[in-house]
Amino acid sequence: MNNENEDQRITDLLRADNEQPPKALDDAILKYAKSSQTENQNVEAKNKKRDWKPWLAAASVVLVMPLLWLMSQNESLIQSKETSVMPQAAPQPSAKSMGTPALEQRNEQRFEQALESAHADFVDDEQEQLNEEDKITVSGSRIKSALDEAQAEPAAYIDQFEQVMEVESQRSITGRMIDHESVEANKALLKDELKAKKRTIKPSNMDPLMALEYAQFGRYLEQGQFDLADQLLTEMQENWPDFDYEDMIYRLAIAEANNSES
Amino acid sequence: MLDQLNDEQLMSTFKQKHDINNQRAFEMLYARHKGPFYRFITKSINNEQDAHELYQELWFKIINNKDKFNEQQKFTTWAYTIARRLLIDQFRKTGRMAELSRLDNSEPDELADTGLPSPENEFTAKQMSRQLNQTISQLPHSQRHAFLLKCDGELSIKEIAEITQQPHEKVKSQYRYAVNKIKLALEHFK
Numbered sequence: 001m002n003n004e005n006e007d008q009r010i011t012d013l014l015r016a017d018n019e020q021p022p023k024a025l026d027d028a029i030l031k032y033a034k035s036s037q038t039e040n041q042n043v044e045a046k047n048k049k050r051d052w053k054p055w056l057a058a059a060s061v062v063l064v065m066p067l068l069w070l071m072s073q074n075e076s077l078i079q080s081k082e083t084s085v086m087p088q089a090a091p092q093p094s095a096k097s098m099g100t101p102a103l104e105q106r107n108e109q110r111f112e113q114a115l116e117s118a119h120a121d122f123v124d125d126e127q128e129q130l131n132e133e134d135k136i137t138v139s140g141s142r143i144k145s146a147l148d149e150a151q152a153e154p155a156a157y158i159d160q161f162e163q164v165m166e167v168e169s170q171r172s173i174t175g176r177m178i179d180h181e182s183v184e185a186n187k188a189l190l191k192d193e194l195k196a197k198k199r200t201i202k203p204s205n206m207d208p209l210m211a212l213e214y215a216q217f218g219r220y221l222e223q224g225q226f227d228l229a230d231q232l233l234t235e236m237q238e239n240w241p242d243f244d245y246e247d248m249i250y251r252l253a254i255a256e257a258n259n260s261e262s
Numbered sequence: 263m264l265d266q267l268n269d270e271q272l273m274s275t276f277k278q279k280h281d282i283n284n285q286r287a288f289e290m291l292y293a294r295h296k297g298p299f300y301r302f303i304t305k306s307i308n309n310e311q312d313a314h315e316l317y318q319e320l321w322f323k324i325i326n327n328k329d330k331f332n333e334q335q336k337f338t339t340w341a342y343t344i345a346r347r348l349l350i351d352q353f354r355k356t357g358r359m360a361e362l363s364r365l366d367n368s369e370p371d372e373l374a375d376t377g378l379p380s381p382e383n384e385f386t387a388k389q390m391s392r393q394l395n396q397t398i399s400q401l402p403h404s405q406r407h408a409f410l411l412k413c414d415g416e417l418s419i420k421e422i423a424e425i426t427q428q429p430h431e432k433v434k435s436q437y438r439y440a441v442n443k444i445k446l447a448l449e450h451f452k
Binding site (some may be wrong): 003006010011014015016017018019020023025026028029031032033034036037040046159 | 277279284285288289292296297300301304314317318321322325326387390391394395396397413414444445
């Protein structure tokens with residue numbers, strides 16, 4: 001008991017000293033605790049942002065696919081535009097609105113201008129155009145000299161003009177040669193991909209109405225009513241466009257072939 | 263509200279990332295233990311600058327490892343274990359490991375179980391306090407830790423044994439040696 005009391009007195013004496021850390025240390029430690037909490041929250045916020053990243057990636061893929069498809073469409077549009085615009089570069093006024101001599105004169109002028117431009121480019125930059133794929137540029141002096149030459153012997157340049165136009169029609173708006181094969185290949189790829197996204201016709205995928213139509217289609221095939229089956233197939237394609245009807249088309253074709261054989 | 267929570271509950275609140283009271287919980291915990299932790303380190307090292315660094319490191323470790331703290335465990339046991347490891351590392355760095363492991367060879371019989379004088383006035387109390395600190399700083403580390411953890415850290419012998427990873431009886435005897443030495447040192451104030 002005496003021992004316990006004395007121990008307690010030593011403890012009291014020790015605590016009476018009550019030595020404390022300096023205030024600067026207190027502040028540093030409390031500040032560190034606070035900053036670590038903020039840091040944790042920031043890390044958590046970052047992680048939350050990171051959670052969105054897969055969704056953003058998926059969304060961007062969904063956006064990019066139609067864009068690629070549109071771009072390929074645009075490429076073919078540009079090509080068709082170039083082909084259609086080049087031979088008749090300037091719009092021609094109707095014959096009714098102008099007198100015949102004036103019309104002839106104006107047409108002649110336009111033809112000459114087009115000829116001059118083509119001739120100038122052909123003569124000066126023929127090799128560059130074909131090999132380096134540069135854009136056609138026309139300077140005033142070149143127009144003048146080309147005009148003189150064209151006036152001297154216009155018929156000689158008509159063939160050259162047509163050749164140039166043919167070459168130019170193969171160029172895209174960027175001045176590069178259009179690779180038709182790769183454009184077609186890309187289109188085919190995109191079509192396949194778009195098709196691949198279509199839903200397979202299965203009882204679990206179909207709504208009740210579609211299931212009824214599908215059953216009716218089967219009955220038409222059994223009964224040999226191919227016209228009705230074909231009509232129903234067309235209607236189904238219109239009403240449920242996100243399904244893949246290849247299998248049904250195949251079934252119809254087989255049924256028709258079997259029927260014609262028998 | 264927060265001051266009614268025990269240390270473990272305060273640590274638990276501090277761990278909660280979205281609790282608006284987490285910072286206040288830490289402040290409360292810090293206010294409760296800063297003195298004992300500080301004294302434990304300063305009295306273990308006898309070098310003010312190193313003691314300050316270690317003390318700061320101890321709290322940084324508590325903050326950084328708060329997620330590893332198990333609420334079933336006693337906070338002070340956990341924190342003093344970290345503090346002791348830091349001290350061991352420090353002794354290794356300064357080549358004082360032998361001092362840490364050295365056991366006191368003095369026989370208990372040598373230390374008379376003398377009664378402790380009570381401070382008659384403030385001057386005597388200050389004198390006694392100075393003598394006490396000096397005696398503590400001269401104790402072997404094992405006894406010093408046992409004494410400081412028991413008296414200032416308010417830990418039981420069992421908890422000290424857990425922290426220092428020593429048998430219960432050994433810790434008990436280390437503590438008794440330390441107390442007897444201190445009593446002897448304070449004898450002349452009688």
